[in-house]
Amino acid sequence: MCGIAYQAVGYYYRYPDYAALTVVTSEAVLFVIIASMISYFIEKIRLGETRYRSIFEHSQLGIALFGRTDFIISQTNTRFLSMLDYSPEEVIGKPFLSLCLTSRDKERFLEKIGKSDATENFETRLATKSGAGYWVNLSWNRVDDATISCTAVNINGRKIAEKLNNDNMMKYSQLTENSPNGILLIQHDSIRFSNPSFSGLTGYGKNELAGKNLADFVDPRDKDEFIEFAKHWSEHKPVHGEKEIRFMTKNGDVRLAALTANSILHLEKPATMINIVDISEKQRLSDKIHEDNERRRGIIVTVAHELRTPLQPILGYLNLLISDPEGFGIVEDTKKILERCLVSVDRERQIINQMLDLSVLDSGKLQLSYSTFQLEPLVKSLLDTGGYLTKAEVTVDIPESVTMTADKDRIYSVIDSLLSNAVSYSKPPRKINIHYSSETDDLYHHISVKDNGIGIEQNAISSIFEPFQLADSAKLSRRYDRIGLSLSIAKKVVQMHSGDISVNSAVNTGSTFTINLPKEMKNAS
Amino acid sequence: MPHKIMLIEDDRPILDMMEILLKRIGYEPILVPDVLDALKQVKENPPSLILLDIMMTPINGWEFLDKLRGEYGQKDIPVLLFTASPSVEEKIAELNDSRLGVLQKPVSIIELKAGLEKFLAK
Numbered sequence: 001m002c003g004i005a006y007q008a009v010g011y012y013y014r015y016p017d018y019a020a021l022t023v024v025t026s027e028a029v030l031f032v033i034i035a036s037m038i039s040y041f042i043e044k045i046r047l048g049e050t051r052y053r054s055i056f057e058h059s060q061l062g063i064a065l066f067g068r069t070d071f072i073i074s075q076t077n078t079r080f081l082s083m084l085d086y087s088p089e090e091v092i093g094k095p096f097l098s099l100c101l102t103s104r105d106k107e108r109f110l111e112k113i114g115k116s117d118a119t120e121n122f123e124t125r126l127a128t129k130s131g132a133g134y135w136v137n138l139s140w141n142r143v144d145d146a147t148i149s150c151t152a153v154n155i156n157g158r159k160i161a162e163k164l165n166n167d168n169m170m171k172y173s174q175l176t177e178n179s180p181n182g183i184l185l186i187q188h189d190s191i192r193f194s195n196p197s198f199s200g201l202t203g204y205g206k207n208e209l210a211g212k213n214l215a216d217f218v219d220p221r222d223k224d225e226f227i228e229f230a231k232h233w234s235e236h237k238p239v240h241g242e243k244e245i246r247f248m249t250k251n252g253d254v255r256l257a258a259l260t261a262n263s264i265l266h267l268e269k270p271a272t273m274i275n276i277v278d279i280s281e282k283q284r285l286s287d288k289i290h291e292d293n294e295r296r297r298g299i300i301v302t303v304a305h306e307l308r309t310p311l312q313p314i315l316g317y318l319n320l321l322i323s324d325p326e327g328f329g330i331v332e333d334t335k336k337i338l339e340r341c342l343v344s345v346d347r348e349r350q351i352i353n354q355m356l357d358l359s360v361l362d363s364g365k366l367q368l369s370y371s372t373f374q375l376e377p378l379v380k381s382l383l384d385t386g387g388y389l390t391k392a393e394v395t396v397d398i399p400e401s402v403t404m405t406a407d408k409d410r411i412y413s414v415i416d417s418l419l420s421n422a423v424s425y426s427k428p429p430r431k432i433n434i435h436y437s438s439e440t441d442d443l444y445h446h447i448s449v450k451d452n453g454i455g456i457e458q459n460a461i462s463s464i465f466e467p468f469q470l471a472d473s474a475k476l477s478r479r480y481d482r483i484g485l486s487l488s489i490a491k492k493v494v495q496m497h498s499g500d501i502s503v504n505s506a507v508n509t510g511s512t513f514t515i516n517l518p519k520e521m522k523n524a525s
Numbered sequence: 526m527p528h529k530i531m532l533i534e535d536d537r538p539i540l541d542m543m544e545i546l547l548k549r550i551g552y553e554p555i556l557v558p559d560v561l562d563a564l565k566q567v568k569e570n571p572p573s574l575i576l577l578d579i580m581m582t583p584i585n586g587w588e589f590l591d592k593l594r595g596e597y598g599q600k601d602i603p604v605l606l607f608t609a610s611p612s613v614e615e616k617i618a619e620l621n622d623s624r625l626g627v628l629q630k631p632v633s634i635i636e637l638k639a640g641l642e643k644f645l646a647k
Binding site for chain 1: 541612
C-alpha cells in the first residue's frame with residue numbers, strides 16, 4: 001500500500017495533472033484489488049494444501065504416490081512407511097515394484113495395474129524392511145497423467161489368521177484322513193472340520209457338513225439326549241465318558257455311534273474335538289448275540305421242562321417202591337436195582353438243573369440274595385447233607401468265628417460242586433481238606449478244597465471252567481460219567497460276587513481249588 | 526383230620542402218581558385235571574393248600590392264581606407252584622405274595638413232604 005501511495009505521489013510531481021493523477025490512482029486501486037484477490041486465492045490454496053497434507057499424513061490408510069509408467073514412488077504418508085517399517089529416504093525415489101515380496105507378487109501387481117489405472121481391493125504381500133511379508137489390500141487411482149495414488153489397508157492380521165486356520169485344517173486333515181473314526185471339530189456350535197470317516201458314516205460331504213450344527217444330523221429320538229450332552233462342551237465344561245447317539249444318514253438310514261468329546265483350542269479359541277465310532281455293526285452283532293442267547297435260553301427252558309416233567313412219575317414211583325419194599329412185595333435184589341434207577345434219575349435231574357442254572361447265569365438275570373452267615377456251620381451242614389463224610393476222609397480248618405456276606409445258598413452250591421468234584425476225580429482212600437485263610441488286612445476270604453485225586457494237566461487247567469469242558473474229556477467222561485458244568489457254574493457264581501476261583505494241580509497227586517471272595521460286597525444290600 | 530391238598534395238574538401220569546404219594550405221606554388229595562373246574566372246587570371243597578401246575582390249557586397256572594386271589598378273593602389259601610418250568614422265582618418275587626411258593630418238578634417224596642409241611646406251617 002505504501003508503494004502504491006509513493007508511486008501516486010511520484011506521478012503527481014512528475015505529471016502535475018489531475019486527470020493523470022486520477023488515472024494513476026485508479027490504476028493503483030485496481031492493482032491493489034487484484035493483488036488482494038491474488039493474495040486471497042494464494043492463501044486459499046495454501047490452506048487447502050495444508051488440509052490435504054494433514055489428511056495425507058494422518059490417514060489410517062497407507063498412501064503412496066508413484067509414477068504411472070515407471071512406478072517410482074514420489075510421496076508416501078507415515079502410515080504407509082510404518083506398515084513396512086521404512087524411513088522416507090528408503091522408499092522415495094524407488095519403484096513401487098521393489099516393495100512386492102516375491103516375483104510372483106510383482107507379476108500379479110503388474111498384470112493388475114496394466115489392466116486398469118483404477119483398482120479396488122487387490123490383496124497382495126509387500127516386503128517389510130526386514131524382508132518379511134506384509135498383507136495389504138491395495139486400491140489405486142490415477143491422480144493425473146503421470147501419477148497414481150495408491151492406498152494400502154492393513155489386512156496382515158486377518159490373513160495370518162486365515163492362513164493359520166488353513167494350516168490347522170490341513171493339519172487336522174492329515175492327522176484324521178485315515179482314521180477309522182469320525183472326527184469333528186466344533187466351534188460355536190458349528191462344524192468347522194470333518195474327516196472322511198464321518199462323511200462315510202453320514203453320507204454327507206465335507207462341504208455339506210461345514211458350518212452346520214451337529215444336532216441337525218442326530219436321529220430325532222436321541223436329539224434331547226444329544227443336546228444335553230452337547231451342552232457340556234458348548235459351555236466348555238469337561239465331558240466324561242462316551243455317549244451313544246443315533247445319526248440319520250443322507251439316505252435315511254440310522255447309524256449308531258459312540259461319541260467322546262475333548263476340549264481343544266482352535267485359533268486360540270475354545271473348541272471341541274469329537275471322536276465318533278460307528279458301533280452300528282457292533283450293536284447289530286450284540287443284539288444278534290443277545291437274541292440268540294435268548295432263543296437258546298428259551299430252548300433250554302422248554303427242553304428242561306419237557307425233560308423234567310416225565311421224571312416226576314418215575315421219581316415218585318421209585319420213591320414209593322423203595323420206601324415200602326415189603327408193602328409192594330419187592331425183594332432185596334430188586335430194591336437195589338430200583339435204588340440204582342433212583343440214582344440215575346437224580347443225576348439226570350441234576351444235569352437239567354445245571355443246564356438251567358448256567359443259562360440263567362449266562363443271561364445275567366440271576367439276582368444274588370446277600371446275607372451274613374457263619375462259614376463253618378454251613379460247611380459242616382453241607383458235608384452232612386451231601387454224605388461226603390462217608391465218601392472221604394474230610395478235615396475242616398475253618399475258625400468258628402469266620403463270617404461272610406454273600407448269597408448263602410449259592411456259596412453252598414459252589415462249595416458243594418468243589419467237594420463233589422474232589423470226590424468224583426479221586427479214588428479211595430480219598431482225603432479232602434477244606435481250609436480257610438485270610439489275614440486281617442486281606443480284602444478276601446480264601447476257602448480251599450484240596451483233594452488227593454488224579455489231578456489236572458497244566459495245559460488243561462485253563463479250560464476246566466468252560467462249560468462242557470473236561471480235561472481229557474473223552475477219557476474222563478467215560479470214567480466218571482459226568483459232564484462238566486458244575487465248575488463253570490461255580491466260577492460264574494463266584495465272579496458274580498466279584499471273586500474268583502483259582503486252581504493248583506499236579507497229575508496223580510491232587511488238586512486244590514480256592515474260592516477267593518471279597519470281604520466287602522459292593523452290591524450287597 | 527388230614528390236610529386236604531388240591532393238585533391242579535393236567536398231566537395224567539403225574540396226577541395218578543401224586544395221588545398215591547400224597548396219601549402215603551398222610552394227606553387227603555383232591556385231584557383236579559381240568560383247571561377250569563378248579564375255582565368251583567376250591568369254593569365247594571376248600572383245601573388246606575393248592576399244588577398248582579403252571580403250563581396248562583386253556584388257562585395257565587398264573588392266570589388261575591390271578592383269578593383265585595383277585596376275582597374269587599381267596600387270598601389266604603397257600604399255593605405251591607408245582608412246575609418243571611425254571612425261573613419262576615423272579616415272578617413269585619414280583620407278586621409279593623407270602624402265601625405263594627414253588628416246588629420244582631421232579632420232587633422226591635422227602636422233598637414233597639418237607640415242602641408241604643413247611644408251607645402249611647406258615
